[in-house]
Amino acid sequence: xxxxxxxxxxxxxxxxxxxxxxxxxxxxxxxxxxxxxxxxxxxxxxxxxxxxxxxxxxxxxxxxxxxxxxxxxxxxxxxxxxxxxxxxxxxxxxxxxxxxxxxxxxxxxxxxxxxxxxxxxxxxxxxxxxxxxxxxxxxxxxxxxxxxxxxxxxxxxxxxxxxxxxxxxxxxxxxxxxxxxxxxxxxxxxxxxxxxxxxxxxxxxxxxxxxxxxxxxxxxxxxxxxxxxxxxxxxxxxxxxxxxxxxxxxxxxxxxxxxxxxxxxxxxxxxxxxxxxxxxxxxxxxxxxxxxxxxxxxxxxxxxxxxxxxxxxxxxxxxxxxxxxxxxxxxxxxxxx
Ligand code: 5GP
Ligand code: MN
Numbered sequence: 001x002x003x004x005x006x007x008x009x010x011x012x013x014x015x016x017x018x019x020x021x022x023x024x025x026x027x028x029x030x031x032x033x034x035x036x037x038x039x040x041x042x043x044x045x046x047x048x049x050x051x052x053x054x055x056x057x058x059x060x061x062x063x064x065x066x067x068x069x070x071x072x073x074x075x076x077x078x079x080x081x082x083x084x085x086x087x088x089x090x091x092x093x094x095x096x097x098x099x100x101x102x103x104x105x106x107x108x109x110x111x112x113x114x115x116x117x118x119x120x121x122x123x124x125x126x127x128x129x130x131x132x133x134x135x136x137x138x139x140x141x142x143x144x145x146x147x148x149x150x151x152x153x154x155x156x157x158x159x160x161x162x163x164x165x166x167x168x169x170x171x172x173x174x175x176x177x178x179x180x181x182x183x184x185x186x187x188x189x190x191x192x193x194x195x196x197x198x199x200x201x202x203x204x205x206x207x208x209x210x211x212x213x214x215x216x217x218x219x220x221x222x223x224x225x226x227x228x229x230x231x232x233x234x235x236x237x238x239x240x241x242x243x244x245x246x247x248x249x250x251x252x253x254x255x256x257x258x259x260x261x262x263x264x265x266x267x268x269x270x271x272x273x274x275x276x277x278x279x280x281x282x283x284x285x286x287x288x289x290x291x292x293x294x295x296x297x298x299x300x301x302x303x304x305x306x307x308x309x310x311x312x313x314x315x316x317x318x319x320x321x322x323x324x325x326x327x328x329x330x331x332x333x334x335x336x337x
Pocket of ligand 2: 141
């Protein structure tokens with residue numbers, strides 16, 4: 001099999017379009033969504049490797065920073081956490097895994113009108129975000145998967161740092177090849193990466209065996225607190241600012257916790273509600289199979305995917321809890337569950 005044959009038929013046109021577009025850009029700021037996860041950082045790093053191979057000038061922009069547990073990924077350049085003091089004045093922006101303009105972060109959102117932009121994503125929505133081109137594929141498991149296809153369409157081998165970056169994105173957004181988005185295409189791509197020497201087990205090891213004691217204590221506390229609601233069909237857990245303070249854990253230590261809630265028998269949807277500041281709460285929703293938590297998140301002005309979605313509620317914890325659980329109940333009711 002030729003490496004380019006790894007690009008599924010339905011993604012071929014988009015991959016070629018983006019590969020051609022990337023040859024035409026220069027002085028590019030490469031950015032993903034705020035508070036980046038493994039797919040956001042992986043897709044950004046992959047884009048950097050591609051742009052470097054194409055001899056384009058770029059810098060990576062991450063806000064507020066690369067989370068500590070993803071810092072093992074070697075990046076193809078400095079990750080700038082602000083758009084002040086840049087190596088050059090950007091003319092282009094490459095937006096990755098963002099979902100919607102609000103998730104770019106204020107600094108870049110403010111600068112975006114001055115820039116030509118390309119947008120590559122696997123979230124529903126945000127389709128018109130790139131002024132010079134969009135490739136949005138909700139059928140893709142990860143934005144890093146799409147970046148692998150862009151690389152292949154550009155004739156670049158999936159090796160070295162590029163392969164590791166794609167591997168990280170795939171592992172993160174498929175929950176270690178367990179979620180419903182783990183398609184045959186994803187597995188074929190992962191097999192190719194492993195064949196080319198990508199250290200899949202090493203990436204898993206770095207992600208899984210990198211916990212602080214504070215994180216362990218926080219998870220222990222939250223597991224004890226997890227509640228069943230709506231006759232056992234919804235699992236819910238609130239996290240207050242004081243919980244982080246008490247354990248010394250960071251916000252990013254909550255990454256992955258909501259998946260634990262989904263493991264409870266009989267649960268169709270899991271909800272984590274985190275107090276970010278007084279009067280401002282972030283929610284994370286997860287489901288299995290056909291249960292659509294994106295619809296519940298969208299009703300609250302959030303977004304994401306059918307089985308993983310999130311958003312922000314500008315209200316205090318008690319009101320946010322009621323609002324979130326009502327939206328979830330409405331969605332489950334409408335699905336007859
Ligand atoms: P998480 O719960 O892990 O933060 O996010 C789960 C999914 O929902 C991800 O695909 C993420 O991009 C999306 N998501 C989380 N928060 C928001 C939000 O505020 N707005 C939108 N549109 N999507 C979100
Ligand atoms: Mn993603």
